[in-house]
Amino acid sequence: MSGVPLQDFLVLAGLLFTIGLWTALRRTNPIQILMGIELMLNGVNLNLVAFARYMPAADQMRGMVFALFVLTVAAAEAAVGLAIIIMVVRRRGVVDVNKVNLLRG
């Protein structure tokens, strides 16, 4: 763990975030949009842990704890999001987000 500069991690995390954004924008299937959001959250987590590693040892805990909280919120978001998707599919029978466009159920 000597040779990799922080910049490389930041570039990789930015790339992962961007690919996640691209996935979330180009898909019309809500489950795949959720996958794109998970990719984006992973890019952010990689960023946080990499930043923490390049701080003094006493401060390295902060980045890791922050990453763990992001993980927790991602798990909650995935559970509720997928439950909503399943309910929408059961009620309306479509999965395309372009066709689910009514505010009333």
Next chain:
Amino acid sequence: MDWPQVIFVALAVGIVFGAYRVATAQVITHAALYLAFVLSLVAGMFYMLQADFVAAVQLLVYAGGIMTVIIFAIMLSELSELKGEVPQNILQRLASPYFGLLPLLVGMLVFAVIMLAVLRVPWPVAPQAAPGDTVTLIGNGLFKTYALPFEVASVLLLGALVGAIVLTRREAGER
């Protein structure tokens, strides 16, 4: 190149390739498998950054839990149409916000802004000394410094759990 650089490049190539396949795979289960691949490699990256506890949680929660939930959702929603409608006309397709160039342009713009910010700052090149026992460190952080956010996160998880059960429950009258 020494070993950490070789491992970093190998992991990075795998992550970018897997993420690209998540974005472009035609079959949704393939996209889910590539997502699991990417999540495991990110766990490897965490391990490389000496955050072994975060790597273990990443494997358990993401590659274990969230992937299972996603695959369950794919099976339960009985997706008949996997791709959505692709406009046939090439001009319509390029102008379409969903399949055309617009998502790619927005993505490249965001990436350019991120790179502009990243490349302008002289970041530290060498990591600091590793703290050693990360589990003790994180435990102390979670239960002392960040005790209140920890409790709020547990309430959030409870709310999400109850919400997911209520949303997906079948009513008595439903088929």
